[in-house]
Amino acid sequence: MEAMTAKSHILLGQTLSFDGDPFNDPGAPRHETRGAVVVEDGVITSTGPADTIQRPAGAQVHDYGEKLITAGFIDAHMHYPQTAMIASWGKRLIDWLNDYTFPEEARFGDRAYAQEIAARYFDLALAHGTTTSVSYATIHPESVDAYFTEAQRRGLRALTGKTCMDRNAPDDLRDTAQSAYDDSKALLETWHGRDRLGYVITPRFSPTSTPEQLEALGALWAEHTDCLMQTHISEQVEEIAWVHDLFPTARDYLDTYEAHGLLGTRALYGHAIHLTEREEARIKEVGAGLVHCPTSNTFIGSGLFETARLKSAGHRVGLATDTGGGSSFSMLRTMAAAYELSQLRGTALHPSQLMWLATCGSADVLHLRDKIGNLAPGMEADLVVLDLHSTAAIAQRAARANDIWEAVFPTIMMGDDRAISAVWVGGRPCLD
Template identity: 65%
Template sequence: MQQTLHLGQTLEFPGDPFRDGPSAARHTTRGGVLVDGARIAAVGDGAALRAAHPQAAVIDHGGGLILPGFVDAHAHYPQTGIIASWGKRLIDWLNAYTFPEEARFGDPAHAAAVARTYLDLNLANGITTAAAYCTIHPGSVDALLAEAQARGLAMAAGKVMMDRNAPEDLRDTAQAGYDDSKALIGRWHGAGRLRYAITPRFAPTSTPAQLEAAGALWSEHPDCLMQTHLSEQAEEVAWVRDLFPQARDYLDVYERHGLVGPGAVMGHAIRLRPREWAALAATGAAIAHCPTSNTFIGSGLFDMDGAQRLGIPVGLATDVGGGSSFSMLRTMAAAYEIGQLKGRALHPAELVFLATAGSARALRLESRLGRLAAGMDADLVVLDLASTPVIAQRAARAGDIWEQLFPTIMLGDDRAIVAVHVAGHAGDARRPA
């Protein structure tokens, strides 16, 4: 099998910068990533790798920074078309924009078209893996995962389960939600690089019977992910308290129904009580931090330091379309800004870690994705650290890789993405399943 050697700057993360500081990263100015088939075979000095593997095809990215492909821990692909819709709080957003748009996904042709656009936009922004919410329609899952499979992508997705507090044409039942999801697990979970995520949208749109059915399904398929929303806005938390008066708090609703544990990915988690923080840490559940949506719809400020102190896995997420950008660079910038408002500036090493290894860990994909290391899947993104005049003039003054990279994090967009490779192939290559 033909080997390919990518040359450029490389940034490896043998450690965790939240625990070890910037020294957790290893930067090589003229590094190399040797790819053998769909896996990374070696990472190190570029000249040494070239000498050791003279038969390898060489792709020289010059001064480009080679990173693992970005991993988006929480997104709503059906909301692609309504991104940047004006002026609503969470519940108003659902009723005014989300539910009318999701009703269109009963049409398989529409679902397929949006799936193509969504994945095109992801790849244009260096996102090679995402955990996506679909709609109540099983065909919406089929459309996304079939398209992802055709492109060789690692992808997690699931049919939204909703049996109350939603329009009639977007409600299933506890039994139908279970049956549809079980059939989709059989069809897609473990097919190629795909994984299924059991997806009760959030507590207000599921009856206790449906949450119980979702918990039962997860207990039957514990290697699936379970994704839902938790404590995004104050009004939502109050609504959950009214709907589930017997629960100690919002997280307890999920705990009572077997929906908390390793493989659970809780979106947002902004307004948690001390007991909820402790329970998340004790159970091994993860959080998807969604900074652009938290600011765009006015949800609040996530406590990154609190989560890290407790050892809770945290991934970074666009939350498209409540999130206002497909760019993981812009998402990192928003996480930095929220950190500043919380009193702690996240280091560039921490921001890149969140968008790669952190998200992979949150999705239980850390053994395959999120780091440049031998044996990992060869999902790569290459950044131009001088992609616009303003970024170029700032990066030219840099004294180290962090000063060189930070302007691209804060000011960059899809113009900074100069190459994407998926499982060793160019990211725009469409390959058969």
């Protein structure tokens, strides 16, 4: 990361922030055509019109012209060990896991390989404007250490946990109920709350954990209630049928977690496409987070997440790439896919809602909305600067825009890493 002597910085350009949730309040977005973000010691101290903002003496000025400054993107569900096998052809979920995922994840007991892929993942994520990632690791403690070590070196806010599996996985990827508890606890005690890092208790999903392992991880979560817990739920109909066969006395898929202490407000449930009425009601009741993974849902053929309906019903929803089941490291492409899937459900998500999902919405499900995801005083200065004219196709459409949303939408739909003009992490530029 680039060394800089100045502790105070002023970023100038268009700015986008949120005073609330645009799904509930269309007036929540705040756009300045010539705005400023003041950063001191890694924290945003003020935002507003550039001509009225109080400028600290000696601050270094970074003028981005007409480019758009917003909070860095937050990827709320991904698998960094699958970085090298992204875009593997043509499988349904269970086949895809067996043919591609498990063989690759078996390599992560090699600390050097885990470190190589962790560095590659963060290079790719930052190049696409993602400043916070929530990842599954593998069963190997080395995979957790590699991810956190690399994130810490870069000053990133990052979260992960050892992925626990004690059945229905290859021999070299299975642990036990006791080792899952012991390894997770040791890693949690080493990494959780260290610098900008957070540990996430991580059963992969019910089919790969015995009731005994789910019970052990539920007990660990009860002992460390400030941690998040992440898992998968109701991604594909075949998976749901498999869960029913494995847990014949459970009321539904969610009950396989609920019965073992793995339902709570700090839970993150990835996919959640085919939830029953009872599951939706219980998740809403406890305030758990749902994480929408649209490029993965289309790539693996899982189904259509109902973003607008679930938000209208009061659910907390974040957005994620789900790499490598997801087919892109880009949260811009992920927003575009969320728009396309919502269209198939009969609702056109507004550009402000898409940008909110990738920033404030994801921060909310991570219980980090007081730290990241918005341009506001007191927030950590993780920022992305978007070039709204990054390609000829985007530029010619943006030139006809009548407002900021017509200018932003072409970048959401057609943008990629070329649209990422600058990235700031903890108040320092790492891509500029």
